[in-house]
Amino acid sequence: MPILRRGKEKIYHIDHLPEKMRVTLKTVMDVNLHDIAxxxxxxxxxxxxxxxxxxxYGELNGKFNSYEDAFEKIYEAIEEIKEEGHEEYKQWYPNAVFLDHYRIVFYSTTEYGEGVIYGxxxxxxxxxxxxxxxxxDDIVVIGMSVRIPSAKYYDVIRNRRxxxxxxxxxxxxxxxxKYDKDKVYVIEVATYYMKKFFDVVDNYFKTLNFTNNLKGKTAVIPLFSSPAKKDGKIIDIWREYFKNYFEEGNYYKLEALQAIYNEEFINKILSVVKDNFEEIxxxxxxKPRVPDLLKDLKITKEGENYVMLSR
Structure with missing residues (x-):
């Protein structure tokens, strides 16, 4: 099948798309939540x-009554060709399970007889x-980044979405x-896209056994590095510990995960876990560094990316 289907207009630049489609594309490119993924x-x-x-771009042309209509048009276009695309991804990531959510990026390619095609x-x-x-037995994973059969899961960010x-x-x-002459960022679009991310994630993990009770025999705690020391609101932590990103205009480097996994927050979790579990x-x-709070525990086993501690 040709990349540009017969009858579709060749569009050379995103700014030549209808306003609602143009704004939708530019907005969702900012907020893919790769860190939360x-x-x-x-x-x-x-x-x-x-x-x-x-x-x-020619596949994304048309009249749109709302930003949501434009967003749905993008996903309709993806739906038509995603199976063929997934097969190609499988060659590189043979164990991948695909979720119905996508990071949108600018791209151009060439086709014989058409020249450069932008999209x-x-x-x-x-x-x-x-x-x-x-x-x-009796494992609680405090976080969501590892899979362990029969474990219970405690989602530490669910209430912070x-x-x-x-x-x-x-x-x-x-x-x-500050930096965009067109000032193209629509909160309505970004919120819709980010909520869709969480909806897709919830649907995918709906069969897991979740708990709100931090008690058990073995606690598994995935850790993420962060220079932030104090706990608080994400935006406040960013402004205190990542202020150079603001000063340099590198907003795209800001990650909510680094703000959430600050030292004070982790110590709160570890303090509870230390009292309520036999093994951590x-x-x-x-390989993680053992926090000061757990230095009195004995290392019973360790590997390239984990440390096992017990009393």
Whole structure:
């Protein structure tokens, strides 16, 4: 099938699209929540070659009564070609499970007889099934980034989702007001897209066993590095501990996950866990450092990305 279907207009620049489509695309590119995806053990897949799910701008033309209509048009276009794109992604990520959510990026390609075709790439959110090989009873995973059969899960950010959305809306509204001549950022669109992310995540994990009770035999705690020391609102932590990003205009480097996983917050979790569990397993991308609060516990086992502690 040709990339640009017969009868579709060739559009050379995003600014030539209808206003609601143009604004929708530019807004969702800012707020894909890649850091929160990491918290859930998910990631947006990066193609090794090209963009397997490529949508020319001509496929996104039309009349739209609302931003939501424009958003739905994007997903309709993705739906038509995603299966073929997923097959290509499977060559690079054979264990991936695809979720119905996408990171939108600018992309252009060439086609014989058409020259350069401009549009967007849709990079799928996926589960690569990060697992921890633990065969124990009564496990509570405090976080969501590892999968352990029969474990219960305590989602530490579930009650902060509205705050996460509000924080990203605040900083990107500020960024576009300062640095974007067109000032293109619509809170309505961004909120819709971020809420859709959480809806997709909730639907995917609906079969897991969740708990609000931090008691059990073994606690598994995925950790994420952060320079932030004090706990508080996400936006306040950003402004205190990541102020150079604001000063340099690098708003895109701000991550809610780094604000949430500050030292004070982690110590609160560890304090409760230390009293209520017999064993604690700390997990991170690299072998975690044992926090001072747990230094009196004995290391019983350790690996490349975990440390197991007990009394």
């Amino acid at each position: 990491k918290y859930y053990g998910l990631k947006y897949l990066t193609p090794r070659v090209g963009e397997p799910i490529f949508i020319p 967007i790439g849709a990079e799928p959110l996926a589960d690569l099934k990060p697992s921890l090989d633990i065969s124990k 509205d705050e996460i959305i509000e924080a990203y809306n605040q900083i990107y509204s500020e960024f576009h007001a 397993i700390l997990v991170s991308e690299k």
